[in-house]
């Protein structure tokens with residue numbers, strides 16, 4: 456295992472654990488807030504928000520939410536902020552390990568835009584910092600008076616920047632940057648707005664002063680934003696397993712569909728409490744169905760561009776593909792990376808341990824070869840070996856013919 460691979464593994468593991476803890480906690484608190492109940496005798500008690508009972512881990516939990524009277528601060532108070540920080544810090548480290556290191560192999564795609572590594576990293580860092588500033592300032596200035604305008608501005612900026620990323624970085628890096636952007640905004644919200652307002656709340660309670668409700672409102676606003684960002688963010692974090700999304704010519708549109716679907720589903724999950732299922736399950740099902748249909752419509756390949764081979768095979772006039780031709784194409788276009796000892800300096804070991812040295816190996820990966828080289832054209836990696844359309848079609852036909860070895 457190379458040092459680079461080890462770093463990737465270690466940081467990714469931490470990132471996943473911290474991310475589960477952070478998002479898991481935030482979902483639990485959302486759930487708690489919405490399930491609190493006020494007993495009739497405490498309905499009008501000032502500062503009392505309700506209580507609930509839970510059963511878990513071999514016992515019962517009794518939980519209450521309330522504002523404390525001035526001077527009533529408990530000795531030990533639990534905060535929930537380091538899970539967020541660890542997720543963000545490990546995420547940024549992963550950005551460096553996967554996208555900035557290794558010569559920017561995963562960041563820069565010359566077929567999208569030629570650029571040097573320093574330029575690509577500057578765009579990456581600059582856009583992330585800039586995005587936070589635009590978002591934060593617009594909510595500080597417009598948020599209290601015109602939240603709709605601030606919301607629209609943030610949305611347009613997010614969509615604009617997402618589109619921009621797909622025009623300057625490789626598809627995979629573009630998607631990931633949208634995720635880093637959302638994660639950075641969420642972390643900024645936690646550390647620059649939510650935690651400071653909670654600190655002031657705690658300080659006011661400790662020193663026996665009244666609370667500033669404007670602060671609470673501002674913090675609540677940002678925590679609602681974070682809530683809506685979670686599902687889109689989680690899709691983006693998974694997206695590198697789905698080359699059919701980021702590798703699509705309209706990858707920005709595919710991303711928009713999935714982000715809106717994620718935020719929409721989150722919305723109906725938020726409002727579901729106390730409502731009959733038709734009011735939230737049906738909209739969720741509709742969003743899921745609609746976005747799935749849209750996704751398939753968007754990512755379907757035009758049939759005309761793909762000489763259908765089942766039909767062609769039946770047609771005596773069309774020649775069957777010879778495996779020798781397939782192997783020649785694979786050797787020329789894939790073997791520099793996908794071999795026992797790759798010759799491509801970027802990848803000292805075969806990526807994903809996928810190797811095409813023998814006919815059996817090629818045949819074993821037939822379905823993925825069709826998917827990556829022909830359907831969504833995300834292999835060869837950044838088309839480094841210059842594969843052309845005829846070669847892609849040849850591989851597609853060979854797989855459709857049953858991936859034979861003759």
Ligand code: HEC
Pocket residue numbers: 698785788789790791792793799802806807809820823824827828834835836839840842
């Ligand atoms: C310049 C190096 C390079 C070349 C050339 C290359 N690949 Fe890849 N391949 C990669 C990298 C990097 C990954 C892992 C990242 C990913 O999956 O996008 C990968 C992953 C794969 C995978 C495993 C992931 C999956 O989706 O199943 C398959 C299959 C694959 N490549 C097929 C091909 C085929 C077919 C060709 C030739 C047409 C090819 N590759 C040429 C670098 C390369």
